[in-house]
Amino acid sequence: xxxxxxxxxxxxxxxxxxxxxxxxxxxxxxxxxxxxxxxxxxxxxxxxxxxxxxxxxxxxxxxxxxxxxxxxxxxxxxxxxxxxxxxxxxxxxxxxxxxxxxxxxxxxxxxxxxxxxxxxxxxxxxxxxxxxxxxxxxxxxxxxxxxxxxxxxxxxxxxxxxxxxxxxxxxxxxxxxxxxxxxxxxxxxxxxxxxxxxxxxxxxxxxxxxxxxxxxxxxxxxxxxxxxxxxxxxxxxxxxxxxxxxxxxxxxxxxxxxxxxxxxxxxxx
Amino acid sequence: xxxxxxxxxxxxxxxxxxxxxxxxxxxxxxxxxxxxxxxxxxxxxxxxxxxxxxxxxxxxxxxxxxxxxxxxxxxxxxxxxxxxxxxxxxxxxxxxxxxxxxxxxxxxxxxxxxxxxxxxxxxxxxxxxxxxxxxxxxxxxxxxxxxxxxxxxxxxxxxxxxxxxxxxxxxxxxxxxxxxxxxxxxxxxxxxxxxxxxxxxxxxxxxxxxxxxxxxxxxxxxxxxxxxxxxxxxxxxxxxxxxxxxxxxxxxxxxxxxxxxxxxxxxxx
Numbered sequence: 170x171x172x173x174x175x176x177x178x179x180x181x182x183x184x185x186x187x188x189x190x191x192x193x194x195x196x197x198x199x200x201x202x203x204x205x206x207x208x209x210x211x212x213x214x215x216x217x218x219x220x221x222x223x224x225x226x227x228x229x230x231x232x233x234x235x236x237x238x239x240x241x242x243x244x245x246x247x248x249x250x251x252x253x254x255x256x257x258x259x260x261x262x263x264x265x266x267x268x269x270x271x272x273x274x275x276x277x278x279x280x281x282x283x284x285x286x287x288x289x290x291x292x293x294x295x296x297x298x299x300x301x302x303x304x305x306x307x308x309x310x311x312x313x314x315x316x317x318x319x320x321x322x323x324x325x326x327x328x329x330x331x332x333x334x335x336x337x338x339x340x341x342x343x344x345x346x347x348x349x350x351x352x353x354x355x356x357x358x359x360x361x362x363x364x365x366x367x368x369x370x371x372x373x374x375x376x377x378x379x380x381x382x383x384x385x386x387x388x389x390x391x392x393x394x395x396x397x398x399x400x401x402x403x404x405x406x407x408x409x410x411x412x413x414x415x416x417x418x419x420x421x422x423x424x425x426x427x428x429x430x431x432x433x434x435x436x437x438x
Numbered sequence: 439x440x441x442x443x444x445x446x447x448x449x450x451x452x453x454x455x456x457x458x459x460x461x462x463x464x465x466x467x468x469x470x471x472x473x474x475x476x477x478x479x480x481x482x483x484x485x486x487x488x489x490x491x492x493x494x495x496x497x498x499x500x501x502x503x504x505x506x507x508x509x510x511x512x513x514x515x516x517x518x519x520x521x522x523x524x525x526x527x528x529x530x531x532x533x534x535x536x537x538x539x540x541x542x543x544x545x546x547x548x549x550x551x552x553x554x555x556x557x558x559x560x561x562x563x564x565x566x567x568x569x570x571x572x573x574x575x576x577x578x579x580x581x582x583x584x585x586x587x588x589x590x591x592x593x594x595x596x597x598x599x600x601x602x603x604x605x606x607x608x609x610x611x612x613x614x615x616x617x618x619x620x621x622x623x624x625x626x627x628x629x630x631x632x633x634x635x636x637x638x639x640x641x642x643x644x645x646x647x648x649x650x651x652x653x654x655x656x657x658x659x660x661x662x663x664x665x666x667x668x669x670x671x672x673x674x675x676x677x678x679x680x681x682x683x684x685x686x687x688x689x690x691x692x693x694x695x696x697x698x699x700x701x702x703x704x705x706x707x
Contacts, residue, residue: 205576250523250525253525304477304478305477306477328577328604331603331604332477332522332523332600332603332633333477333633334476334477334633334672334673335476335633335669335672335673335674336476336672337476337477337672338674361606364677401608403606403607406677406678407677409698410681410698410702413698413699413702414702414705414706416702417702417706419706427677427680427681427684428684430681431681431684431685431688434685434690434705435688435690437706438690438705438706
């Protein structure tokens, strides 16, 4: 689903937190959000927090009292610390709780649960496991599995890669790509990890203090090195290397994979 | 050099899950030690055992005394501890009050407390934070504040459990510099656990922990050359090391270079 912000602002006790946000998040794309006040922007999309002025449209619908519940169900928010979002002891109970809230028919529900676990790459043994004893990486996967039960259109991750090790990072990256490509979800990732954002996202939104200073295709933003330096945004390593080489008048191109970069270096040495 | 911390034949397990069986290591005073491992390697448990939150059954010697529950007061003066994450870490809503609290607990007179806080705020360059609300700080600033608080009572050993995970690059460099100064000046010993191999480069000695066992140890430079072992236990090589190793493989470089400027200068004179 497409998300549109029209002249949106948020103020807290007269302090300006977000000002004049005009933004279009494309359907079925992975969008990265980086910079300040990321979590607030996400909460506005999930209508947990409401803007002080302006309007937010989610898939052509403006948020109002009548469609609030429905719109919240189209959005799944996975917080940085997934423990905050769990109520019950086991994965199965957690899933049953949600199913109960949604008035699903109980037939086939166990199969649905197993299927959604399979999608995130966990086996059915996890149904009986104590949710609080799982590692943070697994908890994040479980959170996605749970959300797949109610089939949201938009999946948002808040700082998903913090504190994950390499294996779990790779798993999550794979899952995010799968969500986009096979399940046609709109994925939003709030993160400050420029390397992963560069590798993974299609579009990028950069917030500096209260304003959005850039919203465009990820490659375009990250390849504008002067802009990144001026605004104090982390430069992805692959870009930084090419930029350094270009300063020496070596005609390297920008690459997304280290192997391509090495091939290019080989040609120019 | 004198030993500041000694772990002898440490055995510890959670119910249903054995972790350490006979772990031993020695740490010298005034060193910067890093412990690297994946999400389930037992890093946090080791930190909790070292500072006495979990009972180590008299197998850890800090300074000249055993770490155990009977000496909890001595332990808390000896160690400064920062655990991972930034949630549920703060007691007050105001930065100054939060910083004053641990010192008040040590019965330090009020004028002295103020002096100390201003001193450390100046060292960290966070004087402008002091009257701000904690909830208005970014995650990076919160982690910075947590480290400043842990250093307030001038501990002998600073334990940082993944404490740089949400910091931006600039802050990380600043904190590294402050820690190095303190290591030089006050013979502070720093033990940092992390999943990010970038963070071990500047340390004196590195232990690689996997499933409660030290599988490798040495200077960071030599540990980082073991790409296969690191990948197998789920750790990602930093970009510059990865690039340098690959360029060496293709005989484009003679030596390992981890500094980007120097590498570009060497490749294209």
